[in-house]
Amino acid sequence: MKNLWPTEFEASDLPTTKELLEEQARLLPQLTNDMVHADIVQMDELDMIRYGLSNDFGYRFDIRGKFLKDYRFNLFSFSHDITLFPVVFKLDEKIADEVIGKQGPLSAGKMVVKNIQELENLLSSVFGSARLKAVISSIMRLSK
Amino acid sequence: MQLNCLFWNAGRKSPDLEIAELVASSGANFIALAEYMDDGANLLHELSKKGLGFFLIPKIGCDRITLLVSFNYSFISHKREADRYTIKELAVPGFEPVLLAFVHFPSKLHTTSLDQVHIASFFKRDLEEAEIEAGHTNTIVTGDFNMNPFDDGMMSAVALNSLPCLVTANKKERVIHGNTHSFFYNPTWNLLGDFTGVPGTYFHSSPTSLSHYWNTLDQVILRPIVASQLDRNSLKILTTAGPIDLVGKKNRPKISDHLPIFFAFNLA
Numbered sequence: 149m150k151n152l153w154p155t156e157f158e159a160s161d162l163p164t165t166k167e168l169l170e171e172q173a174r175l176l177p178q179l180t181n182d183m184v185h186a187d188i189v190q191m192d193e194l195d196m197i198r199y200g201l202s203n204d205f206g207y208r209f210d211i212r213g214k215f216l217k218d219y220r221f222n223l224f225s226f227s228h229d230i231t232l233f234p235v236v237f238k239l240d241e242k243i244a245d246e247v248i249g250k251q252g253p254l255s256a257g258k259m260v261v262k263n264i265q266e267l268e269n270l271l272s273s274v275f276g277s278a279r280l281k282a283v284i285s286s287i288m289r290l291s292k
Numbered sequence: 293m294q295l296n297c298l299f300w301n302a303g304r305k306s307p308d309l310e311i312a313e314l315v316a317s318s319g320a321n322f323i324a325l326a327e328y329m330d331d332g333a334n335l336l337h338e339l340s341k342k343g344l345g346f347f348l349i350p351k352i353g354c355d356r357i358t359l360l361v362s363f364n365y366s367f368i369s370h371k372r373e374a375d376r377y378t379i380k381e382l383a384v385p386g387f388e389p390v391l392l393a394f395v396h397f398p399s400k401l402h403t404t405s406l407d408q409v410h411i412a413s414f415f416k417r418d419l420e421e422a423e424i425e426a427g428h429t430n431t432i433v434t435g436d437f438n439m440n441p442f443d444d445g446m447m448s449a450v451a452l453n454s455l456p457c458l459v460t461a462n463k464k465e466r467v468i469h470g471n472t473h474s475f476f477y478n479p480t481w482n483l484l485g486d487f488t489g490v491p492g493t494y495f496h497s498s499p500t501s502l503s504h505y506w507n508t509l510d511q512v513i514l515r516p517i518v519a520s521q522l523d524r525n526s527l528k529i530l531t532t533a534g535p536i537d538l539v540g541k542k543n544r545p546k547i548s549d550h551l552p553i554f555f556a557f558n559l560a
Contacts, residue, residue, distance in 0.1 A: 194450075194471055195417060197413075197450070211353070213352075213370075216369075216370050217369065218369070218371050218372070218381075218422065218425040218426070219352070219369075219370045219371060219372070219373075220371075220372045220373075220418075220421075221352065221353035221372075221373055221374065222372070222373075222374045222418070240353075240374065240375050241375045241376070242375050282355075283352055283353045286350065286351065286352040286353075287352060289350070290350055290352065290370070
């Protein structure tokens with residue numbers, strides 16, 4: 149029988165969106181005197197439906213205050229299927245307005261990134277947004 | 293101790309005088325405002341002119357909702373939140389703690405019914421996590437849901453699952469396709485219709501064939517376990533703020549496009 153498979157397979161060495169965000173989450177405490185942390189939480193299937201996401205793997209990215217017990221601000225959620233891209237993001241509405249412009253209350257928050265460059269660009273805009281700076285600054289003020 | 297809660301969507305204004313009059317006439321000790329367009333300093337001044345000492349609760353990630361309390365705000369802790377809602381815990385020494393959630397969901401004018409179900413589901417998921425973290429379900433949710441009590445996002449099992457019947461809500465949850473959905477009790481159903489006052493909190497005449505005209509978008513819902521602590525007679529849509537009329541011609545809202553609601557809740 150003829151072998152229809154290619155001669156070899158290679159595991160992708162690109163970081164997944166989750167891995168990239170885990171790295172970024174580790175950096176946040178260093179920038180905030182250990183007062184502000186970030187968490188990536190995996191969502192189950194029902195959560196995915198609730199969040200209006202339809203891919204196989206879904207996560208939410210939350211900002212937390214080390215000294216604000218149980219405080220959690222949902223910055224965005226994201227999902228992708230078995231391939232690493234595209235990744236569907238659902239951003240905080242005000243950050244979406246700031247980063248991608250006003251498009252309507254719910255659709256405004258949704259954005260699709262197709263590759264690592266687009267992902268880095270989006271995250272850089274979100275992390276640099278005035279809205280997120282205001283949230284982090286409030287958490288730091290309340291933590292003193 | 294009684295929690296006397298006033299919620300008002302101020303309609304992208306800062307009607308400080310009216311709010312101060314509302315607080316003085318209703319006896320509110322907890323004020324929640326949506327679409328309030330000021331930093332609250334002048335409101336605190338108007339309240340103090342009436343001898344009412346209030347504190348602003350600091351905002352973190354939900355600047356759509358402004359909260360003020362007349363008691364020691366160290367009793368309040370910040371829980372989960374997002375752009376459209378904020379969850380706090382009120383823990384007054386000597387009383388059972390209560391989770392207080394305040395919402396301002398997107399307008400029906402810009403979202404579909406399905407969108408509203410999604411955002412209500414998203415909120416409920418976070419609220420349930422907050423209940424797990426708090427270790428209790430003494431939960432009250434109030435605000436501008438931008439839905440009527442009978443809309444899908446209020447009633448659907450996957451969304452808020454809030455029922456008009458306490459006997460049914462007392463079953464605590466229902467299971468659909470193996471998934472458990474907890475109930476809320478929605479006493480705001482009792483404010484629908486014109487027998488006891490204005491027929492809603494918001495008037496909108498739609499050109500489409502289905503127009504409700506009056507909508508009850510501003511509501512309070514509670515977990516059944518604490519429903520008996522609600523002072524039933526206190527739940528009202530307010531049409532006056534002391535000497536100031538909040539309604540004009542045909543009883544329609546005139547200061548803001550919404551009317552405020554008030555309810556009293558007995559801490560146990």
